[in-house]
Amino acid sequence: MISFENVGLRYGIGREVLSDLSFQIAPNSFQFLTGPSGAGKTSLLRLMLLSLQPTRGLVKVFGKEATTIKPQQMPIIRRKIGVVFQDFRLLDHLTTYENVALPLQVRGQMEQNYRQDVRDLLDWVGLGDRMHVHPPVLSGGEKQRAAIARALIDQPDVLLADEPTGNVDPPLARRILRLFIELHRSGTSVIIATHDLSLMDQYDARRLVINSGRLQIYD
């Protein structure tokens, strides 16, 4: 699904944040991406999301070399990738419900076809009664769950989640992890960036560890 070959990244003229990364994300796989704060987890996710270009090396998504992707094909690729941003990026002027429904709305789907799905998902992440509230009044954990719901709503082929349990208590973190596992079982490749060791201990999965710019993989 996603493959990296000798990818290196540096911001401006600084040191190389990531160097010589070579790995593959297989279809329908599950992996944790971990490493100390500032190691470059978010940067690596952005490379996979094609929102950042590497300084060197080759990035391929869905079998296509990233530099050959035409701008008009980009939305099609975006629709196959669900993202949970570390800073959520919810739209403050829309309600929780509208935020979660946004991916379906921009795909031109009719509201009567997805209304119930959005409600079910919101119920499941425990936001059923916060549906009509705007993000500024949500707690950090609630925002996080709304962001997760938005990433899941169209069941993407790849899910990139940046610290998806950073703001929630352990029981809820477990619940969210189970949600990701379910998603993985139904065919999605899941990549969870986290430095929460106890979360990773709960599920036996592949681990990509970044340390001082290098990637080690524990299958």
Added chain:
Amino acid sequence: MTKQVKPAPKPKKPTTVKKPVTPAASKKTAKPQGQSKSLRSGKSIVPRESVAGTALIFVIGIMTFLACITLGGVSMIKTSAGKWQSDISREVTIQIRPFDEVEMEKAIKDASAIALQFEGVVKTTALNDKETARLLEPWLGAGLKLDELPVPRLLTVTIAEGAKPDFAAMGQQLEAQVPGSTLDDHRAWVERLTTMALTMVAIGTSIFLLMMAATITTVIFATRGAMAGNKDVVDVLHFVGADSKFISGQFQKHFLNLGLKGAASGTFGAIILFIILGLWTSNSVATPQGDQVGALFGTFSLGWSGYFGMLIVLCLVAVLTAVTSSITVQRQVNALQNYKR
């Protein structure tokens, strides 16, 4: 170290969230639709009320108002100048003051004959006793006997359009051959007024063009400013899979709306101002101020072309706002979509 978590049984799996949920299945679980109205997500994806949006409407309103006022002024001066110009070719008057020994009717006939000798003079019309009396009624009262009073008589000389008779020669001959007669050639000052009016039209047109340039620039920058606050919205829309057509369409719709609101209030403000001024001048024609304003500008009625021009300004400004926002969004989306080293 790692233990496997068994997904606990749960009522709703995320897989039920997948699109191919049959409508029938979702209908079965559908809750009462009471809340559905507040769940409407068809509403605008672009933030509706924002300080930047209100400021944009305000700026557009003011600029459109000023542009329309300039346009109206220019259009009015132009109309007046045209009227003055056609006045030139219309007529001059001969005034004959009564002399004791001169018989008035003969003098009029002589003067008329002299005037008609000149090329371009179409006809002469003498104001008869009745008309002269009516003209003097406000000063001397009704029932006037012209024979008893030394009242000057007027002879209107109509000139063919575009013709330029030698008025100097005409005046000399009249004075020499008809005692007490003078030629009133208002052509000189009308010509001067016309030159002035044409200069004003030229100046007004340049001011209008400058005004439009300022309006366009202001609208473009104000729109970009209002767009700056929407950068995050564009980013998010892109990352959830919206294509550039969808995103720029949303913004274009929203900003066309803002532009229309601003431009319409400015234009209608200007139109109302002209209507009020028009009413005021037509109500005060009798007063000296009204006469003076009227002499210069005719009345404050703009005419269809003036109002039509204002409506064009309105549309131009609104479309400009929409297009600017759309271009700004398009650029941002292109940057997001472009994956080139």
